[in-house]
Amino acid sequence: MTVPLELKGVTRVHGRGAGEVHALRGIDLTVREGELVAVMGPSGSGKSSLLNVAGGLDTPTSGSVRVAGTDIARLGARERAAVRRRDVGFVFQDLNLVPALTAVENVALPLELDGVRPGAARADAEAALAEVGLSEAANRFPEDLSGGQQQRVAIARALVGRRRLVLADEPTGALDSVTGEAVMRLLRARVDAGAAGLLVTHDARYAAWADRTVHLRDGFVAGTDGGLGADLDELQGAGA
Numbered sequence: 001m002t003v004p005l006e007l008k009g010v011t012r013v014h015g016r017g018a019g020e021v022h023a024l025r026g027i028d029l030t031v032r033e034g035e036l037v038a039v040m041g042p043s044g045s046g047k048s049s050l051l052n053v054a055g056g057l058d059t060p061t062s063g064s065v066r067v068a069g070t071d072i073a074r075l076g077a078r079e080r081a082a083v084r085r086r087d088v089g090f091v092f093q094d095l096n097l098v099p100a101l102t103a104v105e106n107v108a109l110p111l112e113l114d115g116v117r118p119g120a121a122r123a124d125a126e127a128a129l130a131e132v133g134l135s136e137a138a139n140r141f142p143e144d145l146s147g148g149q150q151q152r153v154a155i156a157r158a159l160v161g162r163r164r165l166v167l168a169d170e171p172t173g174a175l176d177s178v179t180g181e182a183v184m185r186l187l188r189a190r191v192d193a194g195a196a197g198l199l200v201t202h203d204a205r206y207a208a209w210a211d212r213t214v215h216l217r218d219g220f221v222a223g224t225d226g227g228l229g230a231d232l233d234e235l236q237g238a239g240a
């Protein structure tokens, strides 16, 4: 089995000349199946840049980003989008649900974009909604759902199909702590079922659900908590 996510020597420079910002400065990070890794760090330390590069929403300036064995940094935009749709689920704070589509249609959308037949896409979407406990809301529109329910639809959309990598950027951000815990339980369950997860959070309570926490500072891995042994790559990458 290939490793779901493997970053080697990843740098990302935004802008040019005097305005250059080194958002990532040589990140080595491996996330294996069944592993949830939290990413913490001060504002501007590179957390979002890391997630965007890991999911193929952005490309690194140098280094390799292997998703399920494919170096997506070397792919063109079209092929990268195909890997992203097939293998990567995103949960962002900004939920990006399509208001004109029902919950089940929102969840089925990435599958349909990837060429799955509508009937099969709908069946998978219904299963994903059941997984997050929202079967009854399948035919409701986002505006008729509570914030927590909308969040669960977004999670179902990230988990639908057989995504091997789930990337979450503060998925608990706007939620109360009870709903936040529920979101973490869903993420953890999918990872325990064999996916790999990368979770950006400012909150140590949510990072506690992860197998280890990578601390970023100024685009470097400044340290890693937990799961020693799997962490040597990152510690070496940080020059520790």
Ligand SMILES: Nc1ncnc2c1ncn2[C@@H]1O[C@H](COP(=O)(O)OP(=O)(O)OP(=O)(O)O)[C@@H](O)[C@H]1O
Pocket (backbone or CB within 6 Å): 014, 015, 021, 022, 023, 041, 042, 043, 044, 045, 046, 047, 048, 049, 050
């Ligand atoms: N598109 C961009 N153009 C220019 N600079 C950028 C861009 N995106 C990020 N940066 C810069 O790169 C650095 C890392 O930003 P990033 O958003 O990855 O940090 P972060 O840790 O996610 O911060 P926050 O916790 O505030 O979201 C920052 O200095 C930021 O200003």
